[in-house]
Amino acid sequence: MSEHERWRELGQQLRVDSVRAAAAAGSGHPTSSISAADLMAVLLAKYLRYDFDRPAEPLNDHLIFSKGHASPLLYSLYKAAEAISDEELLSFRKLGSRLEGHPTPEIPWVDVATGSLGQGLPCAVGVALAGKRLDRLPYRVWVLCGDSELAEGSIWEAFDHASYEGLDNLIAILDVNRLGQRGETMHGWDTATYVRRAEAFGWRAIEIDGHDFEQIDRAYEQALAGDGQPVAIVARTVKGKGVSAVENRNGFHGKPLADPEAAIRELGGLHNLTVRPSAPAGDAQPHRFATQEATAAGWKVGEEVATRRAFGEALAALGASDGRIVALDGEVGNSTFTELFAAAHPERYFEMYIAEQQLVATAVGFQVRGWVPFAATFAAFCSRAYDFIRMAAVSRADIRLVGSHCGVSIGEDGPSQMGLEDIAALRAVHGSTVLYPSCANQTAKLVEAMVDQPGVSYLRTTRASLPVLYAADEEFPVGGSRVVRTSDVDEITFVAAGITLHEALAAADELAAEGTAVRVIDLYSVKPIDEQTLLEAAEATGALVTIEDHHPEGGIGDAVLEVFADSTSRPRIVTLAVRVMPSSGTPDELLAQAGIDRAQIAATARTLVAARVTRA
Numbered sequence: 001m002s003e004h005e006r007w008r009e010l011g012q013q014l015r016v017d018s019v020r021a022a023a024a025a026g027s028g029h030p031t032s033s034i035s036a037a038d039l040m041a042v043l044l045a046k047y048l049r050y051d052f053d054r055p056a057e058p059l060n061d062h063l064i065f066s067k068g069h070a071s072p073l074l075y076s077l078y079k080a081a082e083a084i085s086d087e088e089l090l091s092f093r094k095l096g097s098r099l100e101g102h103p104t105p106e107i108p109w110v111d112v113a114t115g116s117l118g119q120g121l122p123c124a125v126g127v128a129l130a131g132k133r134l135d136r137l138p139y140r141v142w143v144l145c146g147d148s149e150l151a152e153g154s155i156w157e158a159f160d161h162a163s164y165e166g167l168d169n170l171i172a173i174l175d176v177n178r179l180g181q182r183g184e185t186m187h188g189w190d191t192a193t194y195v196r197r198a199e200a201f202g203w204r205a206i207e208i209d210g211h212d213f214e215q216i217d218r219a220y221e222q223a224l225a226g227d228g229q230p231v232a233i234v235a236r237t238v239k240g241k242g243v244s245a246v247e248n249r250n251g252f253h254g255k256p257l258a259d260p261e262a263a264i265r266e267l268g269g270l271h272n273l274t275v276r277p278s279a280p281a282g283d284a285q286p287h288r289f290a291t292q293e294a295t296a297a298g299w300k301v302g303e304e305v306a307t308r309r310a311f312g313e314a315l316a317a318l319g320a321s322d323g324r325i326v327a328l329d330g331e332v333g334n335s336t337f338t339e340l341f342a343a344a345h346p347e348r349y350f351e352m353y354i355a356e357q358q359l360v361a362t363a364v365g366f367q368v369r370g371w372v373p374f375a376a377t378f379a380a381f382c383s384r385a386y387d388f389i390r391m392a393a394v395s396r397a398d399i400r401l402v403g404s405h406c407g408v409s410i411g412e413d414g415p416s417q418m419g420l421e422d423i424a425a426l427r428a429v430h431g432s433t434v435l436y437p438s439c440a441n442q443t444a445k446l447v448e449a450m451v452d453q454p455g456v457s458y459l460r461t462t463r464a465s466l467p468v469l470y471a472a473d474e475e476f477p478v479g480g481s482r483v484v485r486t487s488d489v490d491e492i493t494f495v496a497a498g499i500t501l502h503e504a505l506a507a508a509d510e511l512a513a514e515g516t517a518v519r520v521i522d523l524y525s526v527k528p529i530d531e532q533t534l535l536e537a538a539e540a541t542g543a544l545v546t547i548e549d550h551h552p553e554g555g556i557g558d559a560v561l562e563v564f565a566d567s568t569s570r571p572r573i574v575t576l577a578v579r580v581m582p583s584s585g586t587p588d589e590l591l592a593q594a595g596i597d598r599a600q601i602a603a604t605a606r607t608l609v610a611a612r613v614t615r616a
Helices: 004-024 032-033 037-047 068-080 120-135 153-164 191-200 213-221 259-266 307-321 340-343 356-368 377-395 421-425 440-452 499-513 531-540 554-565 587-594 597-614
Strands: 062-065 141-146 169-177 204-209 229-234 304-306 325-330 349-351 372-378 397-402 433-435 457-461 466-467 482-485 492-496 518-523 525-527 545-548 570-577
Touching: 004 032, 004 037, 004 068, 004 213, 004 259, 004 340, 004 531, 032 068, 032 421, 032 482, 037 068, 037 141, 037 169, 037 213, 062 120, 120 141, 120 153, 120 169, 120 340, 120 356, 141 545, 153 191, 153 307, 153 356, 191 204, 191 229, 191 259, 204 213, 204 372, 213 229, 213 466, 229 397, 229 597, 307 325, 307 397, 307 440, 325 340, 340 349, 356 525, 372 466, 377 397, 377 421, 377 457, 421 433, 421 457, 421 525, 421 554, 433 440, 433 545, 440 457, 482 499, 492 525, 492 531, 492 554, 492 597, 499 545, 499 597, 518 531, 525 554, 531 545, 531 554, 554 570, 570 597
Parallel strands: 062 141, 141 169, 169 229, 204 229, 325 349, 325 372, 372 397, 397 457, 433 457, 492 518, 492 545, 545 570
Antiparallel strands: 304 466, 433 525, 482 518
């Protein structure tokens, strides 16, 4: 059997197995899988360097299906490589199977979850960038993209950054099959437009017939030239090719074939070809950066330091002793203070510019390779990348996000710059951790804790300089809180974090002078939350006031309310939050306008205490 004949048989086998998997599940995307089968057959048989028995092998290539709905094709590749059995292939989409409707890293050969279109190529940029600048290894990153997702802005953020970084270890295979979910894609089979766009972004583009094995082979060979440019192979393909009932016909996207047996016969029947890709040669290991003992960041109690600056200093100090740590920023490093890390560790700092989706995607790609990424931007701008953040959780990714300039307390810049939804958004992410420090030393300890924190963790930092409340040697475990003020005669409890903790302490001092004792809780860990301390405070004082520089929906107030949702004995809980649309103004003016300054906190407490006295 000639090489081309072998590829042709493998392509047909991948089509048949994609049809069978979707038929067994009663759902799936066989036609989208079929269009790319020939492209993947040649890749698996000749160009992919991968040891399926050792998925952690550092020299392995990476194969990412950005068009994650073509998972039947990916799983059919695994079967052809003898990584999974035919029985497992036919468990596709069934409860308990690791072969989910869209691939996730529950499978050891999958790097990132890609069910949300426009995610795979940006994450692949992160993996390829790690290969070039961190691992310093010659693995390649192959990405199968669909033409529908080429309308996503995140794809072009990836194109832009890959070219800027000269990622010639990145090869995007564009499966231009013309038909999307509801009809023709934006450019149909106008592959010349895709070529011009790729070239305009600084990529080397190769236009081919995606079913011509000679052209596919030649394109892959040319893609390996390594001339400093990423490569886009623009392949014209036919959706459902080889199955007359669905070939190049609209209306069959995301549906199993009505007559799979007829389709299998038309595709030449069952095939049992086994193709093990070549294992990578050599025993090179990832680069490791030199480290040294470094003094942890610390400040004197009473000193005024912004928590955003404390984050930057703490991260730079940790980076000296832990070479795994890398930092990324969205062109605001002089505000988030990642510039301190950049100055200390320039080889491990990555400027992502104003491209927050690519910022988060790169962090996800870095952690695929075992690096420990901290990605920082303004809290408000995390919302631009929210789909990437939630998909990071689906990817089981360990990434650390830092949002500065949160709340109305940033002052004159106005509401477009104010992170007022970030706690709610990040709390909603599966398995996430949300931390909100109130002073510099606490910030440093929480940054240290984030290094080994699994999942998506988020640190919310404040623009204004705040008095240091805690000594540098105090500990702040994730999931804890700190009772800052307490007595045996407390009549009410304040629960706050960040800048509003300082407002709450000032209000408590004012009330103490009037004879009202107040318990004050620093809720620095918003998720997971310290339920026990809150329950004890409720039992002791009977009333809680939560104060936050955040919208009321989903923030600290809601987190506290959830603690008492199933309680048979609930305290009185009043939530103070930003319920107005803020404007420009000084921080003090805006805190007062929102009703979360010390005066409003004290007034709320007086009302609650007076009402209790009246009822008594």
